[in-house]
Amino acid sequence: MKVGLDKKAIIEAAASMADEKGVANVTLKVLATELGIKSPSLYKHFSGGLDELNKELMLYGWRSLESEITRAAIGKAKDDAIIEICYAYRSFVSEHKGLFEAMQWYNMYQSEEHLQATHGTVSVMFQVLEAYGLTEEQKVHSVRVLRGFLQGFCAIESHGGYGNPAPLNDTFDFALKTILNGIRDLQGGTEQ
Amino acid sequence: MKVGLDKKAIIEAAASMADEKGVANVTLKVLATELGIKSPSLYKHFSGGLDELNKELMLYGWRSLESEITRAAIGKAKDDAIIEICYAYRSFVSEHKGLFEAMQWYNMYQSEEHLQATHGTVSVMFQVLEAYGLTEEQKVHSVRVLRGFLQGFCAIESHGGYGNPAPLNDTFDFALKTILNGIRDLQGGTEQ
DNA sequence: TTGATAGGCTAATTATATTAGCCATTATAG
DNA sequence: CTATAATGGCTAATATAATTAGCCTATCAA
Numbered sequence: 001m002k003v004g005l006d007k008k009a010i011i012e013a014a015a016s017m018a019d020e021k022g023v024a025n026v027t028l029k030v031l032a033t034e035l036g037i038k039s040p041s042l043y044k045h046f047s048g049g050l051d052e053l054n055k056e057l058m059l060y061g062w063r064s065l066e067s068e069i070t071r072a073a074i075g076k077a078k079d080d081a082i083i084e085i086c087y088a089y090r091s092f093v094s095e096h097k098g099l100f101e102a103m104q105w106y107n108m109y110q111s112e113e114h115l116q117a118t119h120g121t122v123s124v125m126f127q128v129l130e131a132y133g134l135t136e137e138q139k140v141h142s143v144r145v146l147r148g149f150l151q152g153f154c155a156i157e158s159h160g161g162y163g164n165p166a167p168l169n170d171t172f173d174f175a176l177k178t179i180l181n182g183i184r185d186l187q188g189g190t191e192q
Numbered sequence: 193m194k195v196g197l198d199k200k201a202i203i204e205a206a207a208s209m210a211d212e213k214g215v216a217n218v219t220l221k222v223l224a225t226e227l228g229i230k231s232p233s234l235y236k237h238f239s240g241g242l243d244e245l246n247k248e249l250m251l252y253g254w255r256s257l258e259s260e261i262t263r264a265a266i267g268k269a270k271d272d273a274i275i276e277i278c279y280a281y282r283s284f285v286s287e288h289k290g291l292f293e294a295m296q297w298y299n300m301y302q303s304e305e306h307l308q309a310t311h312g313t314v315s316v317m318f319q320v321l322e323a324y325g326l327t328e329e330q331k332v333h334s335v336r337v338l339r340g341f342l343q344g345f346c347a348i349e350s351h352g353g354y355g356n357p358a359p360l361n362d363t364f365d366f367a368l369k370t371i372l373n374g375i376r377d378l379q380g381g382t383e384q
Numbered sequence: 385t386t387g388a389t390a391g392g393c394t395a396a397t398t399a400t401a402t403t404a405g406c407c408a409t410t411a412t413a414g
Numbered sequence: 415c416t417a418t419a420a421t422g423g424c425t426a427a428t429a430t431a432a433t434t435a436g437c438c439t440a441t442c443a444a
Contacts, residue, residue, distance in 0.1 A: 038423080
């Protein structure tokens with residue numbers, strides 16, 4: 001019988017399955033079963049098989065994240081905007097652990113597709129930084145630091161890698177304040 | 193014929209294979225071939241199979257990193273020590289991309305083993321922070337920020353995720369300065 | 385020197401990915 | 415309205431990797 005699936009529905013099912021069980025446990029077999037079809041049928045939607053599905057998950061994740069942080073920044077500027085973006089990033093990861101794995105690890109050593117995928121998210125951060133009167137290079141450094149911290153912190157947090165009971169919210173706020181200070185310092189000084 | 197392998201040799205071979213081809217491409221089959229044996233023989237060393245091998249890789253990686261950053265901090269204190277540790281962390285990742293993958297992603301959702309594995313590395317950072325006269329909680333926050341940034345930055349850098357041509361060294365130095373400022377600010381203020 | 389253990393092997397099993405080729409339903413051009 | 419193409423499903427067959435079972439020999443210690 002014809003279920004009538006399309007790529008979008010399959011990717012969303014795969015994403016939520018990844019969030020539940022980890023992206024490594026999203027097999028074509030179990031995904032197909034979940035969707036009420038047999039695994040070979042998935043090749044009608046993803047001729048590239050599991051690899052293509054993982055790539056689509058990665059792309060879908062970055063698109064979703066971009067959309068979340070874009071929404072979060074609406075009506076905000078400067079520090080407020082950055083803070084909202086960072087909160088939105090962190091929330092996104094906490095709600096989409098499995099998808100976040102896919103975002104980071106698909107195609108790790110072929111950066112082209114990754115660069116394209118992350119472009120939107122990077123652009124949003126870059127735009128918000130326009131308000132600070134920084135040089136292009138200073139903006140690049142600032143975005144890199146934000147991305148690096150967010151990715152690492154959220155990855156560690158999402159798999160329970162911060163064992164100490166001290167509140168993670170406090171750490172996150174401290175980090176944001178620290179990074180915002182660093183960005184502010186760029187404005188005056190000759191540094192970097 | 194008896195090749196006479198032991199766990200250590202196998203793990204080291206697996207680690208260097210991971211660095212060359214990515215940890216996902218370390219299969220028992222190809223690892224065994226590389227070592228001059230057949231894949232079922234690996235079960236004599238790792239009864240848990242591929243999963244256990246990956247776990248051992250993860251543990252080996254964290255042990256190695258701990259040893260690197262410990263060596264790097266010798267004879268240094270405060271900011272100098274932290275800077276050396278961060279440089280050593282970054283160098284380690286750039287030389288062990290595949291191992292670093294294993295360190296992050298093995299057993300992602302069962303934090304216990306991860307917590308133990310990272311304990312040494314965390315301890316080194318924690319000890320260096322003793323010199324700053326911070327509260328326990330402030331030290332915890334500081335270590336978390338360092339870990340988060342280092343893991344994220346190095347992961348992104350290691351797979352070419354920072355596309356802009358601006359020098360990554362400059363970003364890294366800017367980030368360290370920023371974080372060190374943040375830690376210094378903790379000493380005086382009432383913040384966090 | 386003999387017996388246990390370590391460390392290899394082959395053969396067989398299981399699981400998933402993938403390919404090939406068939407078929408029904410849907411949608412659309414005429 | 416109907417012929418036909420495209421869509422989306424299926425079964426059967428193949429390939430590869432992991433894993434298990436059971437066998438065999440070299441080494442090493444009692």
